[in-house]
Amino acid sequence: MPIERDARLREVQSWGDFFRFAIDAPALGSGAKPGQFVMVKVSEGTVPLLRRPLGIHDAGPGGIELFFKVAGQGTELLARKKPGDRLDIIGPLGKGFTVGATPRGQRAFLVGGGRGIAPLFFLARELVKAGARPVVFYGGRTVADIPLRDRFEKAGFELLASTDDGSFGFAGFVTELAGRELAKEKPAAVYACGPDPMMKALAAVTSKHGVPAELSLESVMGCGVGACWGCVHRIRNGSGDGWVKICEEGPVFPGERVIWP
Amino acid sequence: MPIERDARLREVQSWGDFFRFAIDAPALGSGAKPGQFVMVKVSEGTVPLLRRPLGIHDAGPGGIELFFKVAGQGTELLARKKPGDRLDIIGPLGKGFTVGATPRGQRAFLVGGGRGIAPLFFLARELVKAGARPVVFYGGRTVADIPLRDRFEKAGFELLASTDDGSFGFAGFVTELAGRELAKEKPAAVYACGPDPMMKALAAVTSKHGVPAELSLESVMGCGVGACWGCVHRIRNGSGDGWVKICEEGPVFPGERVIWP
Amino acid sequence: MAVTAKGVDLSVDLGFLKLRNPVLTASGTFGYGLEFEPYLDLEKLGGFVVKGLYYKAREGNPPPRLVETPSGLINAIGLQGVGVEAFAAKVLPKLRGLKTAVIVNVCGADDDEYLAVVEFLDKQEGIAAYELNISCPNVKKEGACPALSPRTTFDLVKRIKAASRRPVITKLSPNVTSIVEIAQAAEEAGTDAVALVNTFLALAVDLETRRPKLGNVYGGLSGPAIKPVALRMVHQVASRLKVPVVGMGGIMTGTDALEFMIAGAAAVEVGTASFVDPDAAVRVVDEMARWCEAHGVAAVRDIVGTLKTS
C-alpha cells in the first residue's frame, strides 16, 4: 500500500457531476484488486483536512482509473484537476470482492447504483478474465445518473439499465430489475455497490433466493488504514455483532453479515 | 469604496516572485488616488481567512493595476490567478499621497524599496499630470528586486536605481542615493514606500534637510475599513502620540508624524 | 426586512427587544457601525453591537494586533477606543436615526468602571440594550476576566442590573470548564440574555524570532476554527437557561447562523466574517431567508432549539 505522491492525472472525462480520471501511477495499478479503494488528497491546505476514499474503477500496470460524483467540497476540488496535474494517492486499500465466488462459465450479477457503479467495471473485467459471465445492472434516479452505460457496452459487458423516473431502461429501482432476473435464473453470486437503501433491498432479495451477495459499503473515513476506528459499520461476527472497520475488513462484506440500522 | 466582486484579471506579467496584474474593474479605477490601496480576496475558503492589502500600482477608467511580491500564503495564491479569472476586490481605500505638495514645475523625489515601488508608478503619473517633475529612486537588495525599471523608463520617468549588492546601479541603500541627490538640490517633496528600516532612514534624511516627506506604511490588516483597530502604527498627533489606524488615516503619513519603534 | 418577499417571517422577540431579524454584528468586528455604511444597509440588520466601550478612551495593545491561523484569526486589540464621552458626543448622534437596534458593548477595568459606563449611557438616548463584556481575554494578564468565575459574574451582573435602565445581555467567555455554571450565575443575577462566545485565549509563535506573533503575547481566537466548540457551548447553555441566548463564533454563512439557532440561539452575531466581506451580515440574512423559503419554514423563530439529540 504505497503512498503515491507523484501520480499524474492523464485523462479526464466528465458527464455533469460525474467524472472519470485516468491516472498514471504504476505503483498503485499493479497490485490492485477489484473492490479495493484509494485515499486521495483533495486539498493542499487544511480545508478539507482529510483525504477522500474512492473505489478503484479500473487498474492496470500503468495506473488506475477513478469514477466519482461531486458530493461536496472535497470531490468538488478534485473535479477541478486538469490533465497533467499531480495527485497524492494512498492505496490500494481494503479487501476487495471475491472474484472466485463465481465459478468459470457461470453468471454473476453486478449491481451498481449511481456512483456505486465505480468499482464494478474493474470487477467485471476481472470476472471475465476468470472465465465468469458478468451481467451488470446499472441504476440511477434518472438517465443523467447512469453515464457509464456506453463504457460497459463498448467493453462488451452485458448491461441492464434502470432509472427511477423511467427516463431510460427499466422504470423502477435497479434492485427490482435485478430481482426479476434473479428470479428467472439464479446467478452464482451477486456483487453490489450503491446507496444504503439499495444495498439493504438487494440483501433481502439475495438472501430470499439464497444467492451469495457481496456488498461494498461506504462511510466517512479518517485514516483509511484501520487506525482511527472512524469508519465502522454494524457487522455480524462469529462472536456476535460489532462495529467493524470498513477500511480494513471491508469495504466489501458478505450480504448476510451486514446489519442495517 | 465599492466591493468589486466581478473584477477580471486581464493581464499578468511576472519577474520571479514579482507580479503585475492588470485588472478590469471600472468601479475601482475611476475614483482611485495614488497611495490608496485595495483589499483583495486571495482564497475562496477559510485559509487564509483575510483579504490582503495591496497598493494601487496604476489606475484608469477601465480598472486598476497591482504590483506585488509573493511574501507568503496569500500572495502565493494570488500569484496563481490567470488572465480571465474573477477577482473580488474592495477599494479604493485609505488616504493617498498629496500630489499637491509638489508645486508645478518643481521636483519631487519618489523613493521605493522592493515591493514598495508599487504605488509610486501611479503617483509619478499623477505628478506629471499636475506639472511636477518626479524623480524615482528605486532600490532593492539585488537586481532581481527592481524589475520595474524598464516600465518607469518607458513611461518617460527619470529613474535612479540602487542595489545593496551593487549588481545594478548605485551600490548601497536607496536612501543613501536619494540622500546624496537631495543634498545637491532639495526637491519640493519626498514620497516613499518600502520596508520600515528604509522609511526610518529616509525620514531622518528628509527632516535633516527640512524637506517634507510622505511615507506609506504597512501593517497586517483585518478589515481595511477602519473597524477593527488591527492595523495601528505609532503616530504623533496634536493631542500627543497614539496608535493610529493605517487603513483609515493612512497608509500615507507625513514623515515627521511617524514614530518608529 | 422582517418578512421576506415570499412571506417568511424573520423577526425574533428576545422579550426585552424585538429584532427585524436574528442577525446582529459582533462587537469589535463592526466598529461603530458607520464604517460599514458604504458596504451595506444598516437597516437590513437585526441590529449591531458597537465596539467595546470603556469609560475613558484607551490606548490598546502594541502591534502586531492580528495574526491569522488555520481558519481563524487571533486578535489582541486591547479594546482601544474613544471612551463614553466621545462616543456620546461624536458617534451616538449619527446612530440615533437608524431603524435598527444599536447595542453597546460595555467594558470596564473594574466593576466600578462598568457601572460608570452604564450610568453615563443611561442618560443617553438611542441605545436598545447593553452587551456586558465580562469576557475580553485581551485586557488583563493571561485572559483574566469576570466571566471566568460564577461568583464574579454574579456580582457584576447583579450590580449592573440594579443600576441599568436598559436590558443587559451578558457576554460569556468560552475559556471555562462549565459555561453552563457561568450562564446560570448570570441568569440568577438577573441578566436579560446571554451572548456567547467571546474569543478563545490563544498564542501564535514566530519560529524565526522565537517571539509571540502578537505584541500582547496572548490574544483571542475567532473565526470558523472555533465554530464547533462555540456551537456546543450554545447548545449546552440554551438547553438549560430560561433567558434567550445570542450565539456566535465563526458564523460566515446563513447555514452557520441557522445551525446556531437550531442548537438554541434566539439570535446570532456575525463577527470576523465582516472583515472578509464587509456586507457578510446582510448576506447571512439573505441566505437565512432563502433557506426558510426553500424549506417551507414560515417563521425563522420556529427553528430555535429544534436540534434532535435522540
Added chain:
Amino acid sequence: MAVTAKGVDLSVDLGFLKLRNPVLTASGTFGYGLEFEPYLDLEKLGGFVVKGLYYKAREGNPPPRLVETPSGLINAIGLQGVGVEAFAAKVLPKLRGLKTAVIVNVCGADDDEYLAVVEFLDKQEGIAAYELNISCPNVKKEGACPALSPRTTFDLVKRIKAASRRPVITKLSPNVTSIVEIAQAAEEAGTDAVALVNTFLALAVDLETRRPKLGNVYGGLSGPAIKPVALRMVHQVASRLKVPVVGMGGIMTGTDALEFMIAGAAAVEVGTASFVDPDAAVRVVDEMARWCEAHGVAAVRDIVGTLKTS
C-alpha cells in the same frame, strides 16, 4: 536517528525516558502502531502512543464517528478497542522488538478500571511509560472526565502513581478554566510528566436533518484549528511546572512542532496529521532536523522554552 547527518542532536531526555527525537504519535491517531508500518519506519519516531486501552474490550459509539470542520476534525469514536488482555496477547508481542518507545494510553470508566489496566500492564514487558488519559471527552455525558477538576485529577494520579512500576504521563483536557491548576494537581500527585492537549468538546449540526452530525452528539475537536489554543496552554503550563510537558494540538509540520517546543514542550505528539499523511510524524522529524541544521541549532533540546515574551 538521534543525531542527523549534519550532526544535529535530536535526542531529548524526559528524565524518566530518553527519546531518540522529540516526536511521538498521539493516541488514537496511530492505532497500535502496526497499521503504519507500510508507510513509515517506526524506529524513526521518538516513540508512539497506542490507542486508549480499557481493561475490557469496548464497543465504542454509534457512527457517524467523524466529521470535518474548517481546518479541524471532530471525532466521537468512544474508545472502541480490544481491551488489555487481547492487547497483551496479540499486539504487544509484535511491538516488543521495536527500537522505539512504546507508550500505552491508559483509560478507565472509573478509577478502579484505570488501576486494573495499570496493574495488568505492569506485568507485561515492552512498555516504556503510561499516558494516563483522564481527558477523553467522548465517554461520559457532555465530556465529563477526571481532568476537569484538580481534585479528581490529584486523586486518580496519586492512586496510579502508587501502583505503577512505570513512569506516568498525565494527559490533560483543554476544556477547563485553568489548565495550570489541573497540571499542578497532577504534579503534586507525583506525575512524571503532563501531556496536553486532548480534544475540545464540540458539536456539529446537520441543518437538513436538524440532528447532530455525530452519533454521540458531542465529539472532540482536533487538528490545525485548535493549535493556537493548545500552544497557549502548553506555554502556560510549561512556564510553571517542574515536570516535562508533552505538547500537541494541530501539529502538521516541523515548524508547528518547533513552535510547541519553543513554547515549552520537551516533546510533542503528532495526531490528526497521521490521517492526512500516514508518514506525517517522520516528516515532522525530518523537517525539524533540517530547520535545526539551517539555523545552527546543535541540539534541538536547547530550544525548549526559549520563547521571549518581553
